[in-house]
């Protein structure tokens with residue numbers, strides 16, 4: 001278990017991630033500036049608007065230092081807009097990004113806000129000995145998909161043959177929003193990654 005998980009709190013669904021982590025009894029901290037990163041062992045980047053978050057990370061001079069922490073091994077989990085910010089390449093966009101995940105992402109791949117949906121997703125990595133591993137309730141809101149991955153990237157789940165959950169070592173990313181459900185298994189998986 002990490003000592004303290006930071007949740008990037010510049011914009012988006014950060015409160016919901018904090019609530020999910022608190023249910024797992026891990027200390028959390030809202031990260032609004034670089035100084036909040038002191039003593040943080042892992043970072044969650046929430047859903048929201050990736051262009052806005054990228055701009056704020058740039059304006060607050062956080063993009064380079066946070067990237068350096070991740071490159072030095074700090075575990076990170078990005079959901080939705082957070083996934084977009086982690087990717088090396090964003091289709092048809094030069095927006096600011098961390099670029100630590102060797103993947104190509106397509107934004108808004110399922111259409112507009114009205115095309116948001118929930119689906120039950122098979123996530124075999126969430127299986128634990130002696131526990132059922134029912135499908136995960138995955139909420140997609142103007143969600144991205146991953147359209148290309150490098151050799152180090154493991155695809156954890158797909159929708160219509162497109163990757164929506166991936167892991168590259170200590171970097172975890174999902175197109176959907178586990179923090180909007182009562183199901184803690186994905187956050188638990190991330191905390192185990194941090195161990």
Ligand code: GLN
Pocket residue numbers: 046047048049050051079080081082084107108141142143144
């Ligand atoms: N479409 C948003 C973006 O491109 C992501 C949506 C979300 O995080 N729910 O940043």
